[in-house]
Amino acid sequence: MSLNIVVGLSGVGKSTVLEEAMLLSKKDYKLVNYGDKMMEIAEDYGIESRDKMKQLDIETYKEIQREAAEKIFELADGHEVILDTHTTIKTPHGYIPGLPRWSIEEMDPKRIIMITASAEQIWKRVKDDNEREREHGSLDGVKEYLRISEEMASTCTVLTGAYLKKIENPDGRAEEAAEELVNCLES
Numbered sequence: 001m002s003l004n005i006v007v008g009l010s011g012v013g014k015s016t017v018l019e020e021a022m023l024l025s026k027k028d029y030k031l032v033n034y035g036d037k038m039m040e041i042a043e044d045y046g047i048e049s050r051d052k053m054k055q056l057d058i059e060t061y062k063e064i065q066r067e068a069a070e071k072i073f074e075l076a077d078g079h080e081v082i083l084d085t086h087t088t089i090k091t092p093h094g095y096i097p098g099l100p101r102w103s104i105e106e107m108d109p110k111r112i113i114m115i116t117a118s119a120e121q122i123w124k125r126v127k128d129d130n131e132r133e134r135e136h137g138s139l140d141g142v143k144e145y146l147r148i149s150e151e152m153a154s155t156c157t158v159l160t161g162a163y164l165k166k167i168e169n170p171d172g173r174a175e176e177a178a179e180e181l182v183n184c185l186e187s
Contacts, residue, residue, distance in 0.1 A: 003076065003107055004185055005083045005099070005156075008115035009142070009149055011126035013169045013177070017115050018084055020178035027080055027186060034085035034098070037068035054091040061096065069103050082185070083107070087114075087152035088145065095148055104156045111163045113184055114153050119143040121171055 008014035022031060035050060041064050042053045053061070072083065086098040099107075117125075119142040126142075150166075157164040165184050169177040 002079075003081045003083060003109045004111045004113065005085060005107070005109045005162075006113045006115060006181070007085055007087045007098070007149070007153060008169075009086070009122055009145055011122045011142075012115050012117050013125070013174055014084065014115040016174045017167070017169055017177045017181060018082070020175055021181040021185070024178055024182045025186065029185075030076065030079040030081045032072055032075060032081055032083050034068060034072065034083055037071050038064050041067045041071070054089060058093070058096065061091075062100065065100065065103060069106065073106075083109075086149070087112075087156060088149040090145060095145075097152055099152070099156050101159055104159055108160055109156075109162045111165060111184065112153055112156050112160075113165045113167060113181060114150065115167050115169050115177065115181075116146070116150075117169050117171075119146055122146070 006014060006018060018031065022029065038053065039047075039050060045056075045060065045064065047053050047056070053064070056064070072081075075081075089096050089098050119139060123139045123142045153164060156162065167177050167180050167184070
């Protein structure tokens, strides 16, 4: 398995950039969303939403992360995989790693690619998004979350030796960010 991890805060446009990149790419990547796999398992625990999952005690949350990672390894066997996830999860109890040491070391990614934008752009996007509940409560909250997520991504590369690449996704430039993502993945 060849694994690349694409991370970014809610509201940064990561899904849009990934969708566009899959259309532009010449390779046949298997795109896997860590959060979706976690929700599949969380439903077995009676959890009905990602917001409810964030309220779990840390041990239950980590067990769901472990089970989801195992499913991802099974799905990924022998494929070129892009894992769509977050380096940091904001919970009512504080921040927790989206890619804990035991998970990131076993995944052994080639690259960790962080899709990012300015805190001001992220804040504007999440304020204007009426379809989804976002964890960002203020511009200062976005700035803090962004800083912590960058620190977590850096830590992941220290643990694995993977490349770390930041790709800016400013407003109206998702196609350019997708092109940069494809170039990074296929270099």
